[in-house]
Amino acid sequence: MGGTLLVQAALAASGCGEHGSADALIDRAAGVAADLRGYDDAHRTSFGPVAVELARVLVVASNGDVAEALQRHSTVVRREGWLRLPAEYRGAYLVDVARVYLQVGDVRAAARALVDADSVAPAEVRCRPLARTVIADVARARPAPAGVARLATLVGLTT
Secondary structure, three states: OHHHHHHHHHHHHHHOOOHHHHHHHHHHHHHHHHOOOOOOOOOOOOOOHHHHHHHHHHHHHHOOOHHHHHHHHHHHOOOHHHHHOOHHHHHHHHHHHHHHHHHOOOHHHHHHHHHHHHHHOHHHHHOOHHHHHHHHHHHOOOOOOHHHHHHHHHOOOOO
16 A cells, blocks of 8 residues: 555656655655565555556656656556556556657657557546547647547547
């Protein structure tokens, strides 16, 4: 449970611009995760090394190093533990990664992340206000990527 709280604290600190604190907290969470044996998730928190790395991607992106964040993203989603995370966790993360892709102007990768998120956890994409904002941002591209145009219609952004 403590590791999960450290991850959430790191994300909160990152969101407030406290980059040094965010880095320290995510490093502490990584230390806790390293002490786990296998995929020990007795409290069903989805905490572990992969969850820490996903959070680190978002912290690094918030720190301004988007290239490193995307490199870490491409590595972590290929790890074995990625598919063990609950679908909702993966879907929410992919929406966040779509925002990171938009920071570098990669609309196609952002669209792909949104479509992947929708296939994994539709409620995370169709019901979260943040996801609607990201869908709208990607849909503004002309022409809008097909999957995102469909999502924009599904969430009521277009008629």
